[in-house]
Amino acid sequence: MEIDLRQFHQVFFEESLEGLDTMEQELLNLEEDSDKENINTIFRAAHSIKGGSATFNFKEVSDFTHVLETLLDEMREGARPVTKEVVDLLLRSVDCLRGMLNRIQDGDSAGNEHTELIDMFNRLLGGESNSSAGGETIANLGNQEQEGREKNSDEMLWKIQFVPQSYILETGNEPLRMFRELKAFGALKVHADLSQVPEFEELNPESCHISWNLELDSEIDKESVMEVFEWVEDDCELTISQISVADSRQSLNKEKFSHADQSEQSSIELSTDIEIEENLEETSTSSLQPTAVAVDTTMVTTEKTKSFVADKKAASTASIRVGIDKVDTLIDLVGELVITQSMLSELGDNFSMSKINQLVSGLSELEQNTRELQESVMRIRMLPIGFVFNRLPRMVRDLSTQLGKKIHLEIKGESTELDKTVMEQIGDPLTHLVRNALDHGIELPEERVDSGKSAEGTLTLNAFHQGGNIVIEVSDDGKGIDPEIIYKKAVDKGLITDGVEMPPEQILSLIMEPGFSTAEVVSDVSGRGVGMDVVKRNINNLGGSVDIESEPGKGTVFTIRLPLTLAILDGQLIRVASEVFVLPLVSIIESVPYSTTDISRIAGDMPVYKLHNDYIPILNLVDEFEIKQPMASVDEGLLAIVEGENRKIALRIDELLGQQQVVIKSLETHYKSLQGVSGATILGDGRVSLILDIVGLSKRASERATRNRNRVA
CATH class of the missing domain: 3.30.70 (Alpha-Beta Plaits)
Incomplete structure (x- = not known):
């Protein structure tokens, strides 16, 4: 019986890449504590990769891992001390293996970058005389010795x-x-x-x-x-x-x-x-049939496998690892749902008004089971944010060495869970923030000592749940951000007009505008005016926000707020004329009765509402979305005060309806992207309702005001 081994490749690649992550983490720990158990963990991960690659005939990977394993075995036996040079070489090998596996996964050859590292291993292991053999592996050298034996x-x-x-x-x-x-x-x-x-x-x-x-x-x-x-x-x-x-x-x-x-x-x-x-x-x-890849028996891998074509690259698959307890809960809920469905089906076969109470009770159970089932399914997609945090210690180590700084990385809340889709997209913003903190935030050791600080700076990553969001904080105890420097730089770049009064939080937010940089020297770490605007854009695309707090001489804190999932939204239904829209519940500050006495107009004929000594622009959704039916009354209704990216706007609406969780459907996929609309959902009566994007609506308000001013001028 012939079996196409490629259908098992994806599991091997996932297991191997996870093993490399483990090796990298333990190697970083090894510098601080040369614990033998750390070395054993690294050795086991390397051995599993070697065995799996040999199973699937990825010879370059298995040969290179065999050389790596030889050095680790010496360290495990105590024959070779743990030094920074050895750890550096092993970390380079992890990067090399990751690149080889990624290329093989894409259908390309493994490449030859590992040959240089093999020579370095041979010299380190006492094989200087063989280093000119063009990257011969220790396994091959052993075969040559075999001929003599x-x-x-x-x-x-x-x-x-x-x-x-x-x-x-x-x-x-x-x-x-x-x-x-x-x-x-x-x-x-x-x-x-x-x-x-x-x-x-x-x-x-x-x-x-x-x-x-x-x-x-x-x-x-x-x-x-x-x-x-x-x-x-x-x-x-x-x-x-x-x-x-x-x-x-x-x-x-x-x-x-x-x-x-x-x-x-x-x-x-x-x-x-x-x-x-x-x-x-x-x-x-x-x-040949494959050798089974070792898996954690407490976990279940769910995989969506696509067909493979012999003369093309293997199609990629998406998979997540799920705790068996979550699967057990899901199975139990499905069982409860089947029982409820059976009860309702029996009522429907011979229904009479005398059974109305049973029907109501059954529908209530159905609603509860469905809600619990929905929550359980969503939890399947939830993964610890530690998967993202654990990628950063290596970068902090390398960059701190490159910059000549002493930095201690502290990670908190790594077990906090969020949706896999959100996690995949938060990696780049976090990387930019960490690089920025290392380059701009934390000072050189001598500067810190002169200012009365310890020579070693501290960078802290923290994650926790708050309401329906996950909050991620990136903080450092560096020199902080001086608002005056930011203000002058923004004036020089023409982002603001000199003399305009702005609160400190708005001044700090200017560093996230495209092309803004305060770096005096351009380096390959930062200082090219790119990066922070990418952070802002990516987080906004996830429906989140980023805030900055800083005190000169004390440090800086970047706070990212993200929804736990991109699939479900806690929403507030609002009615505007004959249409129903959904507002994200976390964006709503308050709602107030509409009154013409509180309304003023500024340049460009833009109506504004005065709230706590602050003037907030008013958007009439009837005009914004060209709703043909007018609102119920010109002087009645409500103003919904909402906020996004530290900007408040007031939405003119007719009525607040109920609050409910809605399933988000991509409007761009099924129609096209619209500014001010983040998606759509289907209501209980079958109607399609648009989910409003507060940041996009705020930009629409600004653009409308600009157009009106230009028209008047």
Whole structure:
């Protein structure tokens, strides 16, 4: 039976990339604490990647990881100390492996950037004389030494008896793959025992009836041999012993001589005593079953797998890892839903008015079950923000070294969960904020000491839930941001007019305008006037906001507020004439009765509402969306005061309706993008309602006022 191994590649890539993240995190921890358990964790991750890559015949990855594993083994045994140079080399290797895996995943070759690192490993491991071999791996050097060892008749070899359980093929494990890994250690001979194979009529093609006797000529230790079989050690009988080469040859010759006069069945057994090299070269990888990739038994991987085409790159798949407790909860809720549906179905078969109370009770249960089911499904997409935070320590380490600064990174709230879609898009904004804090915020050690601070600066990442949002704080104890410098720079760039009074928070927000930078020296870290505007735009696209608080000489705090999910919104329904719109509940400040006595007009004939000594522009949604039916009354109705990006606007509406959670549908996907509209939803009566974007509406108000002023001028 032929199996296309590419359908298992995605799981391997996901597991391997997660393993590299683990290696990187533990290597960073290793600099602070040379704990042996950290080294063991790094070694296990590297070994899993090596085994998986060998399984799928990604030879460059497996060879390079084998070299990496050799160094880690020395560190694990205490034969090599943990130094900054060694950690730097291992971190470079992690980056190299990540690049190799990404290229292979995209259908390209692994590349050759790893050859330089292999030379460095060989020199570090005492192989300077072999460093000119053009990137030969330690495994290849071992094969060259093997040729010389064959002349030594007193050399020992490994004798392995491998008797798998009949169901081993059903678990996805292919013995030939294990033999291929053994062959990487030295010359290997395989003898298959067919004595337990049943007659053809009784043969089950999915069961394994063969056992094997193997002879491996290699100097590796027993632990390395056992590691090859570690994934199947509970599914087989395994005997490993060591004998001399001379004894093995005498035994083999005697065995062949005694078999010469045996039955035809014995001849069949003898014919399988062949060199594994021939078998492996003639066997197509597409006809092999994969070795199962080790997975966490407490987790469940849900995967949407697309079809694969032989002459094209494998299609990418989207997957998330879900705790088994969440899946169990979902199954329980589906069971409750089935019971409720069965009860309502029975009522419908023979309904009468005497059963109206049962019907109401059943519908109430249905509503509750549906709501709980919705919440459980949404929780499946929720992942700890630690997946994003854990990418940053490496960057902080590298950049602090590059900038000559001492920085301690403190991470809090890494277990706080948010939607996977939000998490995927928050990575770049966080990276920009952290780089900005490292370059602009935290001072050089001598500057900090002169100002009475410790030489080491502190950068803190914190995440927590607040209401229906997740709040992410990026704070530092650096020199802070001086509003006067920001103000002067904004005047020089023409962003504001000199003399205009602005509150400090609005002045600080100017640093997030496109092209704004206060860096005196352009570097490859920051100072090109790009980055902060990207932060603002990306966060706005997620329906969030970013605020800045800073005190000169004390530090700066960037606060990001994001919705927990992009699929569900807590909304306030409003009626404008005959139309119903949805306002995000978190954007609403208050609602006040509309009164002409509180209304003023400024240049450009823009109506404004005075609220607490602040003048707020008024938007009439009838005019903005060209609703043909007029509002109920000119002098009646409400003003809904809403806020986005620290800007307040007042929306003229007829009526506040109920609050409810709405499912967001992309308007851009089904129609086109509209300024002031973030999406649409379907109401309970089947009507489509637009979800208003406060930031977009605020921009529309500003543009309308500008057009009116220009027309008057």
